[in-house]
Amino acid sequence: MRTTGINTSNVTMTTRKRQSDRQLLAVIGYIFLMILAVFCIFPFLLILSSSLTEESKIIEDGFQLIPTAFSLEAYRILFEFPDQMMKAYGVTIAVTVLGTLLGLFMTAMTSYVLARKDFKWRNHFSFFFFFTTLFSGGLVPWYLLIVNYLDLKDTLLVLILPMLFNVFYIIVMKSFMSSIPEAITESAKIDGAGDFRIFLQLIIPLSKPALATIGLFIALGYWNDWYNALLFISNDNLMPLQYYLYKMLGNMDGIRRAMLGSGAVVTTSIPTESLKMAMTIVATGPILIAYPFIQRYFVQGLTIGAVKG
């Protein structure tokens, strides 16, 4: 606390007053933030607890924050017939890896060109991309294009292609690359390096922080995508994880049949409610585990985005 040398009672009184204000704010702050934090975490604990509760207890007492009767039955069943789930995992991993690598490379390449100040038409092209966020033909023409004209229904490609570019990521990446001093590329140019080599060998290594951030945003988008599957996937072998979970939440009977195969065993003993919750945990697991480590890259990304508007 800052106090001056002049020790009048007035100063000490304001100091004391200020200290009590500070304490009041601290009390309000800690309580408010703690409630918010609990509010954000609570649903995850509910799901986890429900997935670990014995089915008969759920039917009897409902979902509880603490398992009334602990049981791993839901997970046992999930991993006893893992075919569908593993397939969905495989699809999601393939789509996420391919989509992220390709999307990140393309985004970086596009952004670099737009960041080149000597490229006369960079603003025209920027607007060409940006305009698509202002106006669109709507869902119907886009859907018909993909289904009727490109014939991409029930392909792995339809889960990757529509999300390959995102104008916002191009803008953020472009503003990052614009801040790389031109002197660095100038000297390479004098040495006779072409534009593509400059991009590959100089710009990419220098853009690592932005690449990490945008790459994680792209990966999260692919991992969490269910929309493209909802529209375009009807083949069970191509269902990504989130869409599989969506189907499972809505139609347990169908999934039950799919899990047990045609030579159905005793289907009535399957714990429907806890299984839904266990499936949710399994589908979210990798994100929850990776989250503490990757969180700061997202924060970084938001901060770049916020500053550049």
Next chain:
Amino acid sequence: MNRHGFWGEVVKHKTLLLMLTPAVLFFLLFAYIPMTGIVLAFKQFNYAGGVFGSPWNGLDNFRFFFDSGDAWRVTRNTALYNIAFIIVNNVLQIAAAILLFEVAGKWFRKITQTALFLPYFISWVVVGAIAYNLFNYDVGTINVFLRAVGMEPIDIYNTAAYWPLILVIISAWKAIGYGTIMYLAAITSIDTEMYEAAEIDGANVFQRIFKITIPNLYPTLIILILLAIGNIFRGDFGMFYNMVGNNGILFSTTDVIDTYVFRSLITSNEIGMSAAAGFYQSVLGFATIMLANWAVRKYDKDRALF
């Protein structure tokens, strides 16, 4: 631009143009070509004729969309939800950001921020599973609680009136981390000399928040709000569809333009009307975003989108 200048630029930057080609093709294919498909809004679509061969039917699709009363219902819902989201989310996010900045110790801040940001990372499908866990009539947590305290359980999935509140809370829950971090970044960039000066002048911590921190957030706030207003006719399909799905009982309070367009296309296969509703949304959206951008430009030229 003269011919020589044009070709001169092409030759000079042929590598750059080549590097730009994938993106240009992508946006041509997935954004600009579909724009020509808006003609569907004025057609009676059949698969044999396709987008351009189907017969015209004037404004019939629009007439159907507006006369049924659907247009008004989904437009009202979309706009009202977005207004509620803008107000509630921004107030909560700013409050959380200020309090994180003012009171929290390093560790508390880190842990809280991590907790608040978590919902941002999960898919809307998982949020749907959480909603099911909370709201189910027989086994849902909320009804477990109501029964435990001796109250009647409530049938949330069959009562439209609960949903505006529920959706506002869920939207706030999902967005709080993202927004709080944005505002925290803005607060952190406020010149600390201002705080020091205020302290010397004897300002208490509340005066400091209301006289310095919040006014310094206005530029960020105004831009974010204007941009959000520009998107006021775009509903968050993922949220509405995973919370409500095709549950018609709830449509009076939960149907937004995006879910309506989706259902018309996929469920009821009314392609012409779906295209008309989509076209209506695109035009409305374009107009509001132009208006919002004009407002941003008036307020602060540098922050305008274009």
